[in-house]
Amino acid sequence: MADLTTILQLVTLLCCAPAVYLFRAAWRARKLSASLGNAEALPIGSLSAYCGTDVEVNISGNALFGSAAELTAPYSKRACVWYRSEVWSHQPRDGRQGNRLKLDLLFVEQSRSSFVLRDRTGEILCRPGDAQPHKPKVTHDSFVPDDAADSGQAEIGPDPNNSYLPEEALFSPGHRYREWSIAPGQQLSVKGVVRCDAGRVAIEGRGDDELFFSPHTRLGIRATNFLRQWVGFTLLPLSGITFLLISLE
Numbered sequence: 001m002a003d004l005t006t007i008l009q010l011v012t013l014l015c016c017a018p019a020v021y022l023f024r025a026a027w028r029a030r031k032l033s034a035s036l037g038n039a040e041a042l043p044i045g046s047l048s049a050y051c052g053t054d055v056e057v058n059i060s061g062n063a064l065f066g067s068a069a070e071l072t073a074p075y076s077k078r079a080c081v082w083y084r085s086e087v088w089s090h091q092p093r094d095g096r097q098g099n100r101l102k103l104d105l106l107f108v109e110q111s112r113s114s115f116v117l118r119d120r121t122g123e124i125l126c127r128p129g130d131a132q133p134h135k136p137k138v139t140h141d142s143f144v145p146d147d148a149a150d151s152g153q154a155e156i157g158p159d160p161n162n163s164y165l166p167e168e169a170l171f172s173p174g175h176r177y178r179e180w181s182i183a184p185g186q187q188l189s190v191k192g193v194v195r196c197d198a199g200r201v202a203i204e205g206r207g208d209d210e211l212f213f214s215p216h217t218r219l220g221i222r223a224t225n226f227l228r229q230w231v232g233f234t235l236l237p238l239s240g241i242t243f244l245l246i247s248l249e
Contacts, residue, residue, distance in 0.1 A: 038056065039056040039057055039058045039191050040055075040056075040057055040058065041057075041058040041059070041060075042057050042058070042059060043059070043119060043120075043121040043122070044059050044061055044117065044118070044119045044121050044122045044123060044124050045119075045121025045122035046121065047059070047122075047124060047194045047201055047203070048194075048196065048201050050193075050194040051194050051195060051196035051201065052194075052195065052196065053193070053194070054193050054206060055193065055194075056191060056192065056193055056206060057191070057192070057193070057194065057203075058189065058190070058191050059117065059119070059124065059189075059190050059191075059203065060117075060119065060187065060188065060189045060190070060217065061117040061118045061119035061123070061124075061187070061188065061190075062117070062118050062119070062185050062186065062187055062188075063081045063082075063115055063116070063117055063126075063182055063183075063184060063185065063186050063187075063188050064081065064115065064116040064117070064118055064123070064184055064185070065081060065115060065116065065184055066081070066113060066114040066115045066116050066125060066126075071083060071111055071113060073085070073139055073140070073179055073181040074109065074179065075139075075140035075142075075177055075179040076139040076140040076179055076181065078139055078181060078183065079183065079184060080111075080139075080181040080182055080183055080184070081113075081115035081182050081183070081184055081186075082111050082113075082115065082128060082133065082136075082181065082182040083109075083110070083111050083139075083179060083180065083181040083182075084108070084109070084110040084111075084132060084136075084179070084180045084181075085107075085108070085109045085110075085140075085177070085178065085179045085180075086105060086107065086108050086177075086178045086179075087105075087106045087107040087108075087175055087176070087177055088103055088104065088105055088106065088175065088176040088177075088178070089102075089103070089104045089106050089175055090102075090103055090143075090172070090173055090174055090175070090176060091104070091173050092173060101173065106175070110130070110132070111128075112128065112129060112130065114126060114127045114128070114202070115128075117188060117190055117203075124194075124201050124202060124203050125200055125201065125202040125203070126190055126192075126202070126203055126204075126211065126213065127202055127203070127204040127211065128210075128211050128213065129204065129205065129210060129211060130210060131205060131210035131211045131212070131213065132210075133180075133182065133188075133213045133214050133215065134212065134213070134214035134216065135214060135215070135216060136180040136181070136182060136214075136215060137180065137181070137182075137215060138178065138179070138180055139179050139180060139181045140177065140178065140179035141176075141177070141178050141179070142176070142177050143172075143174055143175070143176045143177075144174050144175050144176075144177070145172045145173065145174040146172075146173045146174045146175075182215065186215055187215065187217075188213050188214065188215060189213065189214050189215075189216065189217055190203060190211065190212065190213045190214075191211075191212040191213075192204050192205055192206065192211045192212065193205070193206040
């Protein structure tokens, strides 16, 4: 019986690690849901009345090119209104083959150009700045092993003739190339404050907060976050209570 109790305690303790991770994810989800819930959902055509008020608003519409030249995502070569690309180095920790790989972010490129969001009532200029969207679509993900890559590969991007599936990155030294982008015409949810400059209505982040934008609907994000909160806030206390009950037996 003592051996069974010890085994159950060990199993419960092993469950605590993912429970802590899920609890932290649930806390982040709670903060995001509260932030979205505190901002009023409005049609774009009514936003001029909110210029300079520092009142956060939620809007949705289709993303379109702004006044700048059309963007092209560097790896997928797709037209986009926003993109982010990363290059990761996967190398053995002490330089010898066969050891666990160390991941280092070598290079980041992210667009900062403004783009337009339009609904049936009007359009507004979105200023993303350094903000990253919530769960954007991955438009490129490839891995080039060191023995197949050219010497300047990390700077020039993936080699279409020597690219492997991303799963290869778990086992081989090399470089992984990733890209996220938002296509013109894609539906976006955006949260920020309204500004009016030279007769143009724009939306941007408030103060130190970055502009929030996502290819997912506001209600969809809140529904997903509710499930995360339910799981995260339930599993950790349940693991702790189970461990205590087993220990008291």
